[in-house]
Amino acid sequence: MAPHPGQILGHTQALTAVDWSADGTRILTAGLDGRAYLWRADEFDRPPVTVFTGARPVARARLAPDGRRVAALVEGEVQVWDDKAGTALPALDRWGDVETLAWSPDGAHLAVLDRFDRVAVWTSPPDGPVEVVGRAQAVAWSGPSRLVGLAADAALTWDGLRNWTVDDQATIPEMPVDVAWSGDGQWVAVATSDGLLAGPNLLELRSVAVPPRGSYRRSLRLAAPTRGPRFLMWDPTPTVIDLETGTVLVQLTEHGYRDAAFSPDGQRLVTCAARVRPQPPTRSQSPVRAAEVRRTADLVVEDVIDGRWSMRGERLGTLVVPTEIVGDGLRGRPTVRLPIEVRDASLHSVGVSAYGLGDNGFDLIPGLYQVRTLGRDGEFRSEVHRVVAGQSNLRDDSRTSGRRRVLINVHGDIVGRDQLVRAASPFVMIETLGADALTDDSPWILEAARSSAEMPTALFRHPGGLHRCSLPIEQGSPSAATRCLVVSTTGPDGGDRLVVTAGTGRELVGLVENMIRAGTVLEAPRILDQALHLLEQKQADPPGAALGALCLHRIGQLTMQPSWVENLARWYPWLADGQVLLAALLAEGVRAERDRGLDLLLAAARKRLLLTDGLALLISLLRRWPDDFRNRARGRALRDLAPLLAGVDWEAIYLTNREGG
């Protein structure tokens, strides 16, 4: 599949396979990112020459001798990629666990062995037919059209003309695990559950002493060069053995290798390992190292394939954007990573990261880029960065610039701690229910009382009348929701107003509040959804969870299961907003559910709600309940709510209203 113009070359996820072309000029890499690349084996400082691009992870890959086709195992499908789209192996029953992909030396056939010991031969892939030829525990090509399979008691051959036939002459070691022929047909090695055998043919196998390397015999695999007696044993770390002398030439000690392949002359080895998972550089890491060529003694270790490239052959630079984390994460408390989007000079999106670990790195063609981030104040911000080839942009100041602690938000403006000035307030707190006031003037800090069955509220006197606020605190609970703030402020119309906020120590709820105030919920509903799930999972903040749930419900994006809403309604009876939310879900159910929903709704109408959105939903449901019954009860509930509605500050997140006309 051809790459699209401007595509970035280089693996974005871990490598799973490497291979060397028969002429020794190309190295194949393939990985979980669904991509495969051909690199120039001796010109590693240049971008890859060919790329095969798919969307699904590649588990194994082998390069055809012609160097133009790649056989790949992609989520259980065997595909052959050439310059066109990959072609999957025609459907065979349960070919999901392929253990071996082996090209014939002339590239005319591809042998496939699965874990059920079935062997298929694909002729002239990707266009030719596939034939299931029989069963074996290990297969290898001993010549251009001669596939040899080893079973527990027999050697079998397929020569391209006849079916799988038993080779009566061969001496079959017990429990063969893998077999490999050198490309010139002069050497064969057989790995068994007991060790390694080798010889010029299957009749003259002898034991080869190899250092004990653990108990992974079942996973012992072999690879062979085009010519010569050097074989690669794999149990599971690579060991290179000279079969002629029985000498171990290279024994790699690190774990986590996923694949390795010889150069045709047997002088070099290319490996890939999980530990070299390609990642963007950070200040402590070197650039991407996708694969390595190793030589020791005459196999010299040598780094290759270093860095990433554009399709136009430009060396890339790296844009590292620090992840903004909301929530302190202490004692299991939840955190949310805020999303990052990177756009090129035309403002086309080239990368999005919402949930990545650590800093977010983007390998990019040199030029200008916009980084758009959601801040903890609920606002999106933009910065312009210049990406320079082979360099990272990371600056220490960018790591901390977005971390200004936002304490409170009034009439849509973000106010930092340093700007929070105690000013004479026209409001006087005269009463609290279910809460204790820790301060006696704005900002009032209110703490949950030990226990109460009512919605906590605070009552304020103002020259224009009395104002009551619902308070987002949970009583008698060890959750984080023990304190909140009430601030006196002035609206753009000059009117005095009370603003309630979750306050300090409840950063996730603060984020939700800020996103609502900033109007960014529509652009980043997933973040709100994630925050809500975290709040719910941890039972960390029921008022905050109710706030997020109602906000998402209002824009049709609440993804919580009904059982969660049921729990919200059951577990927190003082939080009637949960009952309203449950009623809204039940209103769309069958008649019995609707009846229950209406009961819940009428009961909730008699309670004080926490959230303005909860009240709006309550009113909407009372006015438009889908069944035409109990209309009097609904009408009575609406009439009873009329005095409250008349004084509601609809801009407030937490229900705030004038009382007593």
Next chain:
Amino acid sequence: MTEIKSELPGWKGAVTRALVIGVSNYPFVTGPAATDRGRDSGFANLGCAARTAAEVALWLLDEHHDPEAPLASLQILLSPGEAEVPAHVSARLGNPSPATREAAEGALRKLFDESAGRRDDRIVVYVAGHGVQVTRTDVTLLLEDFGAGPRSRKLFAAGIDMAEAHAAFVDDDLPRRQTWFVDACRRPTDATAEYAEVQAPPIFDLRRRGVVDSSPLILSASRGAGAFGAAGGLTFFGEALLDGLRGAAAAPPGADEDGWAVTVGSLGSYLVKQVRARAAARAQEQLVDVTGTANPAVIHRFMTPPEVALRVELSPDEAHPSSIGSLMADGTTCVCGPSTEWPAEWSVAAGLYTLNVDTEPPYQPVVHRPLLLAPPSQVATVTVGAG
């Protein structure tokens, strides 16, 4: 009822159907035909609702671009004040019928019926006028015949419950993508006792519900006519809406998209901020709320990236004669300038650029200053300090 149908020769794909209602004139509230109950309601004629609706209708006819669903029909109902809507605009719109309850109900039913079974179509609804708002997300639009009829007639019989109408269109048989705008001048809050009675006669059966992909109901609620808009102009919301649709709310393409577009998310966020800011600049308060199903969806597409009006101001003034400014793309291609005129004013496609100002001693040149240019306009201030 007035309906304008677009010619779409050979087009067999999805289409957009639109309904626009604007009510400024309430003859039963004020003037010679006013009734006692109309006068007692506390309402007055509006100066810009019908004009704004007409402008939105014109935008739909002339500028709306959705290659997947071109505009097929536009129903318009207008009740303007005297000389509120210029004659040529009215003529262009086919001299729309008055926006009475009967006409509005008929238009909604027609929209419902014509959209039935056409899930891939789009619906756009814009209404403006007096509203009675029970909550932030629950508004009844008052139509021209509000206050008419005998006292026995329910006061809000000449209204349309927009939340109910919007909810009724969330139907498994109707278009999956809809956009609803309600631009309402909220009723003064002194007549609070009637909140429980605010119930316009229903039009649709809400028991028939379904699922749509995206159907935001974007509501603007002003506290009184002063916050609604200036007479002879547009409503604050309508003004911001049209600016947004013309590019100010345009979002660049996402990872899987081709071009710039106004989306539910970009328009909703823009309106929330802009309407609040525009009203606050006039010492007024106006809120925009979004409810319904606000999933990501495109409302309007641009064929090319929107233009940005860039103004570059150079200081100090003494440096003007010796300074030359240019705007570069990719750091190498000059796309605007070189200019020796200050301030420099250029129009350029939205994107990232660098600004160069070449100057002579004692001033220091500015080299490759990055600029993010987003629609509709931007001012960059550059100082060439003395070395």
